Each structure stands twice: as structure tokens, then as C-alpha cells.
Amino acid sequence: MPTYTKLVAMGQYVPERIVTNDELATIMDTSDEWIQSHTGIKTRRFAMNGENTSDLATEVAQQLLQKSGLAATAIDLIIVTTITPDALTPATACIVQRNVGASNAFAFDMSAACAGFTFGLATADKFIRSGQYQNVMVISAEVNSKMMDFKDRTAAVFFGDGAGGALLQATEDPHENNLIAEKLQTQGNPEVIHSGRVQPITTVAATNYPQTDAFYQNGREVFQFATTVVPEQMRGLLASAGYRPDDLQYVICHQANLRIIEKIAATLALPMTKFPHNVEDLGNTSSAGVAMALAGVFDQVNGPTLLTAFGGGLAYGSVLIKK
Structure with missing residues (x-):
């Protein structure tokens, strides 16, 4: 029978540290008024307590397991989309796999910049529709703060850190296709x-x-x-x-x-x-x-x-x- 893709659960996580426009204005030539008028941004979160991209992604993975009621061993595939990985290798997704105990999964990173979540969903959908994979996580996680030049207000004022993700599941019911x-x-x-x-x-x-x-x-x-x-x-x-x-x-x-x-x-x-x-x-x-x-x-x-x-x-x- 054909296999379809069901979107089962979503999760999100941000670091605790709030960085205001006024704080950025103390280290670069900008102001709260300028940032809000040009971008609409008031605050952002920075990972500053030793958290890296895999830590943010792991928080989301744990939420997805809890919301879906699945055991970590039921996960077949973990895709992490990021342009701020922990390292060039190993993949951040492999670290998340270890952190949550998804011992039966395989894992890889995807780099499509800010389009990563849409690319990740589309890719996960193909794995599921192949009929070989039942439960797939797509997690988008970024620690943009570690890649910023804080002398460059044209970029640094825009970015924050965070992670969000989805759990996708195979279904044979076309009415459940999401x-x-x-x-x-x-x-x-x-x-x-x-x-x-x-x-x-x-x-x-x-x-x-x-x-x-x-x-x-x-x-x-x-x-x-x-x-x-x-x-x-x-x-x-x-x-x-x-x-x-x-x-x-x-x-x-x-x-x-x-x-x-x-x-x-x-x-x-x-x-x-x-x-x-x-x-x-x-x-x-x-x-x-x-x-x-x-x-x-x-x-x-x-x-x-x-x-x-x-x-x-x-x-x-x-x-x-x-x-």
C-alpha cells in the first residue's frame, strides 16, 4: 500500500539569555529605535551558558519524544538542519542521536541556510514515502551568535539562537497525509x-x-x-x-x-x-x-x-x- 506522511508533533527551545537592542547599542553603532524601525526586532536569545547547537536540538528532540509518546529506539532517522553546527564533523544530528539514545536511527545534517526546515521536511517526506522508515525527526537548530561579527550592525542586530522541530510518521491512511x-x-x-x-x-x-x-x-x-x-x-x-x-x-x-x-x-x-x-x-x-x-x-x-x-x-x- 502507498505510504503517506503524518505530522505528529512539534517542539521548540530557546536559550535563557535575553539580549536587548539597548545592550547591542553599547558595543556597536546602533540603537533600539534604528533596529526596531528597520527590522521589527526588539530582543533575541543567545546561547551563553555553554550551550551549543546540539544542546538546543537535543531539547527539541526530547520534547518530540515526550509529545509523541515514542521511545527513542523507535526513531529511524534524525535530520538536523543548521548552518551553525557544533563541528564540520561529526554531524550535529549524530550528537543528538547519542544524547537521546536513538540507537536504531541514522542521522545526518543538512545545510540549506534559512530554508533548512522546508528542505528538511521535504527530504524526510521522501524517506517515509519509500516505505522503509516509520518515524523521522526534522530539527532545525542554530547558534547564530557564535558566527557574528559584532562590529557589523548590518548582520549582528538581526540574529538570535534557537531550535524547532517536527516528528513525522508513516501512515497508510491518505486522509492522514499532512x-x-x-x-x-x-x-x-x-x-x-x-x-x-x-x-x-x-x-x-x-x-x-x-x-x-x-x-x-x-x-x-x-x-x-x-x-x-x-x-x-x-x-x-x-x-x-x-x-x-x-x-x-x-x-x-x-x-x-x-x-x-x-x-x-x-x-x-x-x-x-x-x-x-x-x-x-x-x-x-x-x-x-x-x-x-x-x-x-x-x-x-x-x-x-x-x-x-x-x-x-x-x-x-x-x-x-x-x-
């Missing part, structure tokens, strides 16, 4: 957004040591891309699935910037009440933003909901779900 349609795209443009670049060596020397660059984004190009190309993809996906924008209960966008979300809402001629958002309090949490925003309204979702995210790559993806 993932309806998807569209994933990339543009192969590495310059608009980049982070963690490691330069090759130029000579053999004892002083060689790997170093990475801080996060960088061209804000103007990101805004233009997010408010023109992304809505076009959203409309196209909806049309191909037989929906119109006003059929949607919710539209959950990447929590990059409140002004971008407002512009997308206006472009689609939809009210902001259909756009759950957490960016004011949590900042841009990269791939975790959509997952956390969905987790915040998951119990209220009873109609078609569009998840859309965009980020470095340039990568952008939309997933239509329905409960």
Missing part, C-alpha cells in the same frame, strides 16, 4: 549570504591553522529577493496544488525580518493575522524560525498552511501542509 505539495529551489549564488568560509592553504607551514569568516549578508539584495522571487514561488506552488492565497489558514515565513514578512503579506494581499511570527522577540533564528513559528500555532492548525523560507545559496523552499 504534506501536500512542495517546491524547492536554489540559484547558485554564494555571494549574497555566506558564513564559515574556510580558506585553502597557500604554503606548507607550521603556522597553518583553519579559520572561518563571520556571517555576512547583503541586506538590500536579500530584501529584494525575498519580496519578489519568493512570493512568485509561493503563488506558483499554491496554483499547482489547486489553492489560492486566501484559502490558507496560515502563512509561516522565514523569520528574517518583520518588514519582509509585512511586504510578503501585502504582495499576497493577505492580512498579517495569517502570518504567525516570533521575530520581534527571538530575532532571525535562521532555519529554526519557521519551525518555531509553526510549533507556536501547531495545535490551532486545521486548514491549509504554507511554510516558506529563503536563505544562503540562494536557497528557497515552500511546503504546503494540511491537517
